[in-house]
Amino acid sequence: MVEIRGLKKSYPLAAETVEALRGVSLVLRAGEMVALVGSSGSGKTTLLNLLGCLDRPTDGVILLEGQEVQALGEHRLAEVRRRQVGIVFQDAALIPTITALENVGLPFSFDRWSGERAEIPAQMLSLVGLADKGGRYPEELSGGERQRVAIARALVYRPSLLLADEPTGNLDSENGRRIFALFRELVAKHRIAALVATHNKDLAGMADRSVHLRDGRLVDGGDR
Amino acid sequence: MQAIPGHLRLATSDLRRRPLRTSLCVLGVALSTTLLLGTVSLHSGYVRALDSTIERMGYQVLVTAKGCPYEAASLVMRGGNVPMYIDETTFDTILDNPDVLEATRLFMQGMEAGDANRLMVFMGVDERFRSLKPWMTLQRGSWFSGDTSEEAILGYNAASILGLNVGDRLSVGPAHRPVTIHGVFDRSGTQDDGMIFLPLPFAQELFDRQGKLTGVGVRLKSLDRVQPFLEKMFNLPSVQAITMTQFRSTVVQFVATSRILLMLSALVASLIGALGVLNAMTMSVSERLREFGLMKAVGASAGDLFGLTLLETGCLGLLGAVLGTVMTALGGWVLESALRQVVPFVPPGRLIAVDAVSVGGAMVAALLLAVVAGLYPASRAARVRPAAILRQTA
Numbered sequence: 001m002v003e004i005r006g007l008k009k010s011y012p013l014a015a016e017t018v019e020a021l022r023g024v025s026l027v028l029r030a031g032e033m034v035a036l037v038g039s040s041g042s043g044k045t046t047l048l049n050l051l052g053c054l055d056r057p058t059d060g061v062i063l064l065e066g067q068e069v070q071a072l073g074e075h076r077l078a079e080v081r082r083r084q085v086g087i088v089f090q091d092a093a094l095i096p097t098i099t100a101l102e103n104v105g106l107p108f109s110f111d112r113w114s115g116e117r118a119e120i121p122a123q124m125l126s127l128v129g130l131a132d133k134g135g136r137y138p139e140e141l142s143g144g145e146r147q148r149v150a151i152a153r154a155l156v157y158r159p160s161l162l163l164a165d166e167p168t169g170n171l172d173s174e175n176g177r178r179i180f181a182l183f184r185e186l187v188a189k190h191r192i193a194a195l196v197a198t199h200n201k202d203l204a205g206m207a208d209r210s211v212h213l214r215d216g217r218l219v220d221g222g223d224r
Numbered sequence: 225m226q227a228i229p230g231h232l233r234l235a236t237s238d239l240r241r242r243p244l245r246t247s248l249c250v251l252g253v254a255l256s257t258t259l260l261l262g263t264v265s266l267h268s269g270y271v272r273a274l275d276s277t278i279e280r281m282g283y284q285v286l287v288t289a290k291g292c293p294y295e296a297a298s299l300v301m302r303g304g305n306v307p308m309y310i311d312e313t314t315f316d317t318i319l320d321n322p323d324v325l326e327a328t329r330l331f332m333q334g335m336e337a338g339d340a341n342r343l344m345v346f347m348g349v350d351e352r353f354r355s356l357k358p359w360m361t362l363q364r365g366s367w368f369s370g371d372t373s374e375e376a377i378l379g380y381n382a383a384s385i386l387g388l389n390v391g392d393r394l395s396v397g398p399a400h401r402p403v404t405i406h407g408v409f410d411r412s413g414t415q416d417d418g419m420i421f422l423p424l425p426f427a428q429e430l431f432d433r434q435g436k437l438t439g440v441g442v443r444l445k446s447l448d449r450v451q452p453f454l455e456k457m458f459n460l461p462s463v464q465a466i467t468m469t470q471f472r473s474t475v476v477q478f479v480a481t482s483r484i485l486l487m488l489s490a491l492v493a494s495l496i497g498a499l500g501v502l503n504a505m506t507m508s509v510s511e512r513l514r515e516f517g518l519m520k521a522v523g524a525s526a527g528d529l530f531g532l533t534l535l536e537t538g539c540l541g542l543l544g545a546v547l548g549t550v551m552t553a554l555g556g557w558v559l560e561s562a563l564r565q566v567v568p569f570v571p572p573g574r575l576i577a578v579d580a581v582s583v584g585g586a587m588v589a590a591l592l593l594a595v596v597a598g599l600y601p602a603s604r605a606a607r608v609r610p611a612a613i614l615r616q617t618a
C-alpha cells in the first residue's frame with residue numbers, strides 16, 4: 001500500500017514560485033490501478049516524479065509500504081527507486097546501445113545481489129509478450145513493443161508501486177488499449193499499486209478508479 | 225556497483241556506438257604511452273648497452289693525444305679516424321708504471337676496403353690486445369703469424385659484410401696492398417665485430433705512421449689507483465687520459481639531457497591525450513544525459529553513474545596503453561635513430577629495452593591519465609537530476 005499526505009511541491013523561479021502541488025492526499029491499494037487525469041499543467045508529472053522518488057516534495061509525507069521516503073538520503077533513495085518503484089515514461093526511454101533483454105535487466109546492473117536473478121528479465125519479457133524479441137535493439141522494435149519492454153523493466157524487481165506518465169501518449173488508440181489492458185492484468189496478478197497518468201478518458205475508464213487533479217489539488221477521488 | 229560484466233558491457237556500449245571518436249581517443253592515449261614508454265625504455269636500454277660496451281672494452285683508462293678527451297674516447301669506441309697520434313714511447317712509460325696490470329697499443333684508421341669500397345675501420349693490435357679481451361676468440365683461422373706479416377683478422381660482422389673467409393685476399397691501405405685473411409673472430413656484441421684487425425707494426429707502416437699510436441688502453445691492478453695514475457699521465461707532455469667511468473657519466477649525462485626533452489614531449493603528448501579523453505567523454509556524457517537520468521530513475525545511484533563513466537574512460541586508457549606498448553615495441557627504432565643524431569656515442573644493438581616493469585608503469589600511467597581526465601565527465605554523469613531530464617520528452 002502507498003499513501004501520500006498533504007503533498008506539496010513548489011518550483012521557485014526567478015520571478016515567481018510555481019505551486020505545482022498544493023496539498024495532495026491519496027491512498028493506493030495493492031492490486032489497484034488508478035488513473036490520474038487532469039488538464040495539462042495540473043501537476044500530474046510532478047506528482048508521479050515525487051512518488052517515484054525522482055524529486056523531493058516541498059512538504060508532505062510519502063509512505064511506501066509503511067516507510068517514509070521523502071527524507072531518505074540519496075543512496076537509500078536510489079535503492080527505493082530500484083526495488084520498490086517501477087516507472088514507465090511517455091516515450092519508452094530505453095538505452096539504445098543494449099538489447100531489449102538487457103534493458104529489462106538494467107535495474108539489476110545497479111544491484112550487488114542480482115547474480116541469482118539472471119533468468120527474471122527473460123520471464124518479464126515473455127510476460128509482456130516479447131519472449132522472442134529479447135535480442136533486438138530498441139530501434140528494431142515498434143513503439144508499442146518498446147513500451148512493453150519498458151513495462152517489463154518497470155516490473156523486473158516486483159515493485160510495490162507502478163507509475164506511468166502517459167504511457168500511451170505516443171501510441172495509436174488500439175495499441176494504447178492493449179498497453180492499458182496489460183497494466184490492469186499485471187497489476188491485479190502481482191498485487192501492485194499503480195498510478196497511471198493519462199489524458200485519454202476512454203483509457204482512464206479502464207482503470208479501477210480515477211483521481212482528478214486540477215491546479216495542484218485533487219478535486220475528485222482523493223482521500224480526505 | 226557490481227556485476228562487472230554487465231557494467232563493462234554498459235560502459236563499453238557507447239564506445240562501440242562511436243567508433244571514430246573512440247579510436248581517435250585511444251590513438252591519443254596510445255601516442256602518449258609510446259612516447260612515455262619509449263623515453264623510459266630508451267634510457268635503461270641505452271645505459272645497459274653502454275655499460276656492456278664499456279665492460280667489453282677491456283680497459284679502464286684510455287690514453288690519447290691531447291684534445292677533447294670525450295671526443296677521442298667516443299671515436300676510439302665507435303671506431304674511426306682519430307687524427308691525433310701519440311708517440312709509441314709513451315707506451316713503454318705506461319708499462320713501467322707499477323699500477324698498470326696490462327696495456328695495449330691501439331692504432332686505428334678508417335678507410336674504404338673491399339670490392340664495394342665500404343668504409344671500414346682498421347685496427348692495429350698486438351698480442352696484449354688478446355689478453356685484455358679474452359672473449360675475442362677466433363671462430364676460424366688463427367692469430368697473426370708475425371708482427372709484420374701481411375695478414376688480417378676480421379671481426380665477425382666485417383667478415384660477413386665483406387663476404388670474405390680465411391685464405392681470401394683483400395687489398396688495404398692507400399697503396400691497396402693485398403693481405404691474406406688469417407682468421408675471423410667470434411661475435412662479441414661490440415664495435416670490434418665490425419673491424420679489420422692488422423698486426424700493429426704492419427698497420428703503422430701501411431698508413432705511413434711508423435712509431436705512432438692512436439691511443440693506449442690501460443687496465444690497472446686496482447681501481448683505487450686510478451687517481452695517482454691519472455696524475456702521472458697528466459704530467460706527460462701532449463698526452464691525456466680519460467677513465468671509462470668519466471666517459472660513461474658524461475655520455476649518460478648527455479643522454480639524460482636529451483631524455484628530459486623527450487620526457488617533456490611525452491608529457492605534452494600525455495596532456496593532449498588527456499584533453500582528448502576529457503573532450504570525448506564530456507561530449508559523450510552530455511549526449512547521454514537522458515540515458516543517465518533514466519538509469520537513475522530505475523535505481524542507479526550517483527556513485528553507480530560515476531563508476532560507470534570512469535569505467536568507460538578506464539577502457540579507453542587501457543586500450544590506448546596496450547596499443548601504445550605495441551607501437552613502442554614495433555616503432556622504437558624511430559626514437560633510436562633520433563637519439564643517434566644527438567648523442568656523441570651510441571652503443572651498438574637495441575637501445576629500447578621494453579621490460580615488464582616499464583610496460584606496467586606505462587599502463588598505470590595511461591590508466592591514471594584516462595581516469596583523471598574522466599573525473600569531470602563522471603561527476604557530470606553522477607549529478608544528473610532525473611526529474612528534470614525526464615521531463616524533456618522526445
Ligand SMILES: Nc1ncnc2c1ncn2[C@@H]1O[C@H](COP(=O)(O)OP(=O)(O)OP(=O)(O)O)[C@@H](O)[C@H]1O
Nearest residue numbers: 011013018020038039040041042043044045046047
Ligand atoms: N522544473 C519546473 N520549474 C518550474 N515550474 C515547473 C517545473 N516543472 C513543472 N512546472 C510547472 O508545474 C506545473 C505542473 O507541471 P506538470 O508537468 O506536473 O503538469 P502535467 O499535469 O504533467 O502536465 P502535462 O499533462 O502537460 O504533462 C506546471 O504549471 C508547470 O509549468
Ligand SMILES: [Mg+2]
Nearest residue numbers: 044045046165
Ligand atoms: Mg506531464
